[in-house]
Amino acid sequence: MLPRDEIPPGTLYMMILKTLARGGEMHGFEIANSIQRLSEDVLRVEEGSLYPALQRMLVKGWVTAKWGTTGDNRRARYYRLTPAGRKQLEIELSQFERVIGAIQRVIEAT
Amino acid sequence: MLPRDEIPPGTLYMMILKTLARGGEMHGFEIANSIQRLSEDVLRVEEGSLYPALQRMLVKGWVTAKWGTTGDNRRARYYRLTPAGRKQLEIELSQFERVIGAIQRVIEAT
DNA sequence: TATGTTTACATAGTCTAACTATGTATGGAG
DNA sequence: CTCCATACATAGTTAGACTATGTAAACATA
Numbered sequence: 001m002l003p004r005d006e007i008p009p010g011t012l013y014m015m016i017l018k019t020l021a022r023g024g025e026m027h028g029f030e031i032a033n034s035i036q037r038l039s040e041d042v043l044r045v046e047e048g049s050l051y052p053a054l055q056r057m058l059v060k061g062w063v064t065a066k067w068g069t070t071g072d073n074r075r076a077r078y079y080r081l082t083p084a085g086r087k088q089l090e091i092e093l094s095q096f097e098r099v100i101g102a103i104q105r106v107i108e109a110t
Numbered sequence: 111m112l113p114r115d116e117i118p119p120g121t122l123y124m125m126i127l128k129t130l131a132r133g134g135e136m137h138g139f140e141i142a143n144s145i146q147r148l149s150e151d152v153l154r155v156e157e158g159s160l161y162p163a164l165q166r167m168l169v170k171g172w173v174t175a176k177w178g179t180t181g182d183n184r185r186a187r188y189y190r191l192t193p194a195g196r197k198q199l200e201i202e203l204s205q206f207e208r209v210i211g212a213i214q215r216v217i218e219a220t
Numbered sequence: 221t222a223t224g225t226t227t228a229c230a231t232a233g234t235c236t237a238a239c240t241a242t243g244t245a246t247g248g249a250g
Numbered sequence: 251c252t253c254c255a256t257a258c259a260t261a262g263t264t265a266g267a268c269t270a271t272g273t274a275a276a277c278a279t280a
Binding site for chain 3: 160
Binding site: 008010093100105106107 | 116117118119120121132150153203208213215217220
């Protein structure tokens with residue numbers, strides 16, 4: 001499964017939303033690092049996946065962004081969940097469970 | 111998650127392989143119906159997804175196909191798992207568990 | 221006998237989204 | 251001063267699931 005892409009299409013939104021729900025205001029690199037660390041290095045969020053995804057999420061109104069500075073004085077774009085984003089997270093979580101559960105029924109059938 | 115496609119890209123191969131591993135020789139419609147039924151109607155395998163996937167799997171050497179007739183006298187193409195397909199199934203199953211486990215660690219983190 | 225439904229396969233074209241590759245810019249370490 | 255890590259961004263590629271459409275035959279039923 002997924003030989004080319006490690007991250008199943010669609011699930012990146014869910015993980016970013018969840019990360020922001022947990023961590024409050026975060027910038028892109030922080031989000032990517034958090035996902036990578038929590039997944040125990042199974043999931044590597046490439047920059048070419050991360051930033052386009054964040055742009056799309058801005059357009060969809062799931063997050064807002066503002067420029068700021070990091071602890072070590074670098075410019076970074078800080079993202080924050082909107083109420084729509086929080087709602088979307090709930091949708092995605094339940095969809096994920098529903099679909100993964102269905103797949104597991106198929107692959108675990110005897 | 112996955113608003114447009116119900117079946118996460120990549121997982122269809124795995125489910126087809128598993129279905130053939132369980133059912134022996136089957137034709138396309140049987141495979142699709144089996145997946146749909148076992149998933150309790152959560153996953154609907156569209157014909158436009160199924161047949162192209164089976165073609166790709168033929169090219170990859172995961173399955174062989176031969177024409178035959180169904181119980182009610184219709185022509186149908188019967189698919190059978192090759193040793194390479196069986197190996198691929200094992201790969202996909204372990205990849206799936208690995209990736210889904212990683213995603214769950216991310217979305218279940220507190 | 222004609223019509224519609226179901227089974228069964230196939231392909232063309234669309235679309236999402238994750239990827240690679242590349243580019244910009246800055247801070248800190250050596 | 252150079253190198254590396256951080257941080258963001260975009261162009262172009264690719265896989266694969268989808269919709270829409272077409273073929274054809276078996277069967278039910280009016």
